[in-house]
Structure formats: C-alpha cells, structure tokens
Amino acid sequence: MAAVDLATHPGHLARRLQQAHTLLWSTLVSEEITSPQFAVLNALAGTPDIDQRTLGEAVRLDRSTVADVVARLARRGLLERVRDPLDGRRNVLRATGEGARVHARLVARTAAMNQVFLAPLDEEERGTLLRLIGRVADAAEKVRGER
C-alpha cells in the first residue's frame, strides 16, 4: 500500500527519457558510437588539445567516466591521447582525421533523430522542454560545483 505515482517523480521520468533516447540513438544515429562518445568528439571538434578534466567539464562526465570513454575512442583510432610534455599530469586530447569524419557524419543524423524524438511535441513545446530541463540541470550542477 501507499505506493507513489512515479509519473510525478522527475528522476524517474529522467531515467525513462534517457533510456528511450539511448534506444532511438542506436537505431537512428549509430550502433558503434554512443551519445556520450559523440559528445566527446563534438567537444574536441570545437576545442582540440584539451585535457580530460576540461573535457569532462564540457560534456559533464566525471574523471573516471571520461577516462573510460576516451580510452574506447582512442582504441578505435578516433582520437589521440598524449601526455602533455609541458605538464606531465595531463593527457592532451585531439580527434584524429577519422574521428573528425565520423563526427561530421553523425551531426546530421543526430539532428534527424532529435526531430523524431521530439515528434510528440509541437515547436513551442520542444523549446520549452529543452529550456526547462536545462534550467533544472544547470541549477543542480551549480550546487554540485560549490561543494
């Protein structure tokens, strides 16, 4: 008894949303490159030669997860990871030519997938959804940063 309606729990909804997205991604975008992997390639496309910590901040992956994702991409030859000769603590990251090509190819597909994903909503609602999620996530991440 006394079961709660999980449809009023944003955390549960967030998990469902992400699961649905992951599934759609694998069918409409790529089976090899995951969404977090794309985020990494995307960040590197905009800002090459950053270290793992900076990259993680940009795509919101913690240090351990960044290391995992980067290792997978490096193993497949999509990015290079080199010890910074000027600062022996850092790994400097850079997409390879192949990595850049893969990224470029996927950009169009992600846009198409987003259309399908948000198809149940009209144009105004789509903007609202993105904005509302962004505000909640931003606020929560700010609290975290102050720790």
Next chain:
Amino acid sequence: MAAVDLATHPGHLARRLQQAHTLLWSTLVSEEITSPQFAVLNALAGTPDIDQRTLGEAVRLDRSTVADVVARLARRGLLERVRDPLDGRRNVLRATGEGARVHARLVARTAAMNQVFLAPLDEEERGTLLRLIGRVADAAEKVRGER
C-alpha cells in the same frame, strides 16, 4: 569545427538531468537505496506477488537489470524472491516487512527531494516539465513496445 550545441540535444540534457538527480538523491533521500531500487519497492508496495517481467514493465527496467536490482534488494532482506510453484519459470516477488518499512520511510524524503530538485521552476513550470517528459517518454516506449 562544426561543433554542435548540446543544449539543443534532448538526449544530452536527459543524461545531465539524471546525473543531477542521482547526486541529489544520494544526499537527500538515501545512500543505500537507489532510485531504481526505490521504484521496485514502490511497485511491490502497490502490487505484491508479481514476477520480474511484470515488475520490469511497471518500472521500466529490462529483464537483466530487474534481475540485478532484485538480487541486491533480496540480499539485503528487503524483498523475497520465490519460484512460483504453479509456474516454474517465474520468480514471485514480495517486499519483506523491513522492505515495506524502508519504502514508507523514503516516500516522504522523495517528496522533499523533488521540491528541491524542481526549485528553479515555478508551480506551473513543474507540471509542464513532468507532462512534456512524460509524453516524449511514453511515445518512445510505445514504439519500442511495437517491435
């Protein structure tokens, strides 16, 4: 070059939202019981004696993940898992007294946490966010179900 703005990607936002939620959950609700574990106890509170497949459908966990989560809860004595004597394929699940007590205690905390989580939004926006996410997730899960 040609980097995309991930703030326009609902999948990326969904991941950030879920990460933020997980962190808040562990500080405001429980460090031992996770959100998916709570969802399982909650479903069992409403409908005892269901099998893993039915449970997974209710809380949106696939068969493998349900098995994992259920095993953890069983190990801690929060639920019982018994082979159905009438159908040897099923595991019948039921929360223990301790599991029911844990669930009841956490219900109040989850409500409080949701308030904090959605604090950046006003009352109307909160409803809007829940409804919009629900519609997108429902639609995506329906497609999946038709497979």
Next chain:
DNA sequence: AAAGAATCGTCAGTACACGGAGCATTTTCA
C-alpha cells in the same frame, strides 16, 4: 630549494542498462 598543497589521472569497487545466447518450463496445436 624543500616541504606542503593542489591537480590530473589511474585503479578498484559498486550500480545501472542493454542485447544475445541459452536453459527450463509452460502453452499451443497439429
């Protein structure tokens, strides 16, 4: 210049999350 603090990364452990293969047990149907 040396001690101490801060920073970046790795490693181990835990917990979701998914698909494919395989197993045991029903159910269906010829």
Next chain:
DNA sequence: TGAAAATGCTCCGTGTACTGACGATTCTTT
C-alpha cells in the same frame, strides 16, 4: 499426446556513471 512455439529467467559481454584511494607531477610558500 507429442512436437513446436512461447515465456521467464540467467549468464555473458559491453558501456555508462560515481566514489574513494593512490601515484605522479606541478605549484605554493616559506
């Protein structure tokens, strides 16, 4: 009723995601 199909679960492999402990390196401060 006996073979075939369907069902529920487990096991395995892969990929996020986080924390704590640790090691190496750099920066600060005296």
